[in-house]
Amino acid sequence: MTSPTGDPPPLSEATFYILLSLVPGPAHGYAILKETAELSGGRVALSTGTLYGALKRLLEQGWIVEAPQPDGAATGGPPRRAYALTEQGRRALAAERARLRQMAAAARLHLGEEGA
Amino acid sequence: MRMLLALYRALLRLYPPAFRARFGAEMEDVFVAALAEARDPLAAAALCVRELRDLPAAALAERAAERRNERRDRMAALPPAHHTSRREMAGVLVLVVVYGILPAAINLLIPYWEPPQSSAWLFAAVLLTPVAILPLVALWRGMPRWSLPLFGFGLALLSAYQVGGAFERTGFGQIRWTDSIYLVQFVFAFTIWIGAPLLGFAFYGVCALLPPLRGFARRVHADWTLLSFTLYGGGLFVLIVTLDDYNYDGPWMIASSLCLAAGAWAYLHAKSKNRKIAALLLGFLGAMAVAAVGKALLYPIQSYGQHFTVRSEVNSTLMHALWFAAGMLAPALLTLLPPPPAAQEADPAPL
Numbered sequence: 001m002t003s004p005t006g007d008p009p010p011l012s013e014a015t016f017y018i019l020l021s022l023v024p025g026p027a028h029g030y031a032i033l034k035e036t037a038e039l040s041g042g043r044v045a046l047s048t049g050t051l052y053g054a055l056k057r058l059l060e061q062g063w064i065v066e067a068p069q070p071d072g073a074a075t076g077g078p079p080r081r082a083y084a085l086t087e088q089g090r091r092a093l094a095a096e097r098a099r100l101r102q103m104a105a106a107a108r109l110h111l112g113e114e115g116a
Numbered sequence: 117m118r119m120l121l122a123l124y125r126a127l128l129r130l131y132p133p134a135f136r137a138r139f140g141a142e143m144e145d146v147f148v149a150a151l152a153e154a155r156d157p158l159a160a161a162a163l164c165v166r167e168l169r170d171l172p173a174a175a176l177a178e179r180a181a182e183r184r185n186e187r188r189d190r191m192a193a194l195p196p197a198h199h200t201s202r203r204e205m206a207g208v209l210v211l212v213v214v215y216g217i218l219p220a221a222i223n224l225l226i227p228y229w230e231p232p233q234s235s236a237w238l239f240a241a242v243l244l245t246p247v248a249i250l251p252l253v254a255l256w257r258g259m260p261r262w263s264l265p266l267f268g269f270g271l272a273l274l275s276a277y278q279v280g281g282a283f284e285r286t287g288f289g290q291i292r293w294t295d296s297i298y299l300v301q302f303v304f305a306f307t308i309w310i311g312a313p314l315l316g317f318a319f320y321g322v323c324a325l326l327p328p329l330r331g332f333a334r335r336v337h338a339d340w341t342l343l344s345f346t347l348y349g350g351g352l353f354v355l356i357v358t359l360d361d362y363n364y365d366g367p368w369m370i371a372s373s374l375c376l377a378a379g380a381w382a383y384l385h386a387k388s389k390n391r392k393i394a395a396l397l398l399g400f401l402g403a404m405a406v407a408a409v410g411k412a413l414l415y416p417i418q419s420y421g422q423h424f425t426v427r428s429e430v431n432s433t434l435m436h437a438l439w440f441a442a443g444m445l446a447p448a449l450l451t452l453l454p455p456p457p458a459a460q461e462a463d464p465a466p467l
Contacts, residue, residue, distance in 0.1 A: 029146040047166045048143040048150075049174030056139065056178075081142060 008092040010099060017044050018054055019063065019085060019093045026067040026084035029055070055083060063089030120164060121148065127168070130175035132182045187258060187328060207250075207262025208380045211269055214246050216352050216373030224366030259323070259332035264342065265349025265380065271315045272350025272440075276357065279311025297428045305435035309354070313443035316347050320447075336447075341392040343447035345383055351376050351400045354440045358407050358433050363418060368410025375403035393448045397441060404437035 011019070014036070021027060021035035029051060037045055046054075058064045067084040085093075124147055128140050147167060154160035246266065254263030284307070320343055324333035336342045355372050359365045379399010386392040408430050415426045 029142055030149045033146060033150060045166060047170035047174070048146050049167070049171040051146070052135075052139045052143050053174050053178060056135065080145075 008095050011092065011096045012054075013040070013044055014046055014050060015054055015058070016093075016096055018046075018051070018058070019089055022064060022083060022085040022089070023093070026082040028080045028082045032083065058089070059083075061088075062086060063092055117151070120151070124167065124171070127171040127175065130172055130179075132179050134182070135178050184328075187256075188331065204260070204262040204384060205381060207260070208265055208384070209377060210246050210250065211265050211349055211352060212373045212377045212380075214243060215269070216355065216376070217370050218242075220366040220369035220373070224370075255329070259329065261342070261345070261384065264346040265352075267319065268312075268316070268346040268349030268351075269353055271319060271347065272309075272312050272353040274315055275311030275350070276308045276353065279314070280308035283307035298431050301428065301432045301435045305432070305439045308357075309436070309439040309443055312347055312350050312440065313446045316343050316443075316447060319343075319346070339389065340450040341383075341389055341396070341448040344393070344396055344444050345380075347444040347447070348376075348380065348383070348396050348400065351403060351440065351444070354400075354436050355403055355407055358404070358436050359411070362411060362414055364414060365410060368407060368414070372403040372406045372410070375399060375406055379403070389448070389451045393445065393451075396448065397445060400441055400444065401437060404433055408433040408437075 017036040017039050018032055020039055021032050027035065029048070032055075033046055033048075033051055036051075055064070059066070063086055064083045065086055067082045121144070124144065128136055128143065131140065150163055151160055154163055247270065250263060250266055251270075254260060254266070257263075320333060320336050323329035323336070352373065355369065355376070359369055359372075362368075376399055379395050379402065382395035382399060383392050386395050411429045411433060412426050415429055
């Protein structure tokens, strides 16, 4: 999905942090949940419903893919499913970063470094 | 903990089965892990409140998304334009039978009969159900072809009463600068049917704007005869207007309605656009020709004043037929336009 300018549409805060949490490498659901809370300074506390709804959409969009993780097998439990960022997902994240940077620059220009 | 897990599992059941099968166990694992790692009872309580609050809403959103996808898939899987099923033809016949054949047959069997007060609601239900229920079913199922004439019937009705009424208010429909009844009929037919193609294009535009109906708009864009077929349903209303106030018109109404049904059948079975256009034109003009013959034969037993003659009555039918046919075929004629230059360039040169 792209905007008329060809860029991906602006991301929701939850989607942004979910994608950001996958930048270091594949992660399973619970790790994403914790990382999201940490990255946002505890401001974005996702419920499992919101998290998996977002993961499903990101899988459908091709921004993330499933990546089986062997740690579940090592502990004898069921293999945990991990999620990894795709190149398309990275591009969406980069576009969002550029958008946020532009917004911040505009705000700096009009409000100054200290804000209004 | 056990109770919380049972409650969580119960809420998971609100999700569509496919979603649950794919993510259900994983979500439960994450919930259990998050609960186990909560640093104090207050954090655990906050987690539970968040989960119990968000899960039903997220589940309902997933169900809505699934329904949207199903509808999109169903529209994509609609049969190709040349494929006709009995069900499709039956859908078209509902309109012809309920508004054309049934009232005429009742009038024929029991002249001047009106439903008794006690069962009036039943007859109202029989007459109104197709216009009230079938369009909703059609919208839900992605506007299949069988439903299109039903919408056309409504558009013709709007054209006659709303657009025609607007002309009447301006005085344009009641020209006073001529005594020629033929010219008055020519202008009158124009004013009441010009709205049909305009409303038809507006209908297409609305469908193109509304995401659930864009599939239909795309199908029309690929085959404009579909919009003409939509307007073809209005042909039945033209017949009703044409034969209005004629006594003993039952057999002619039935014969005209059957002509319209035959045209619809031919349209649904036609494989090329030209044949589809021909089917619509012949079906409608055939129905109007039958009505014109009927009016000419019935005229001597009507009690009209001297202002009207057999010729003026036949002329009136001809004018209705002319203007409505022109409007009905306007979208289909778009298919006969040459393709845009880019498409022409893309075509390989003939060997």
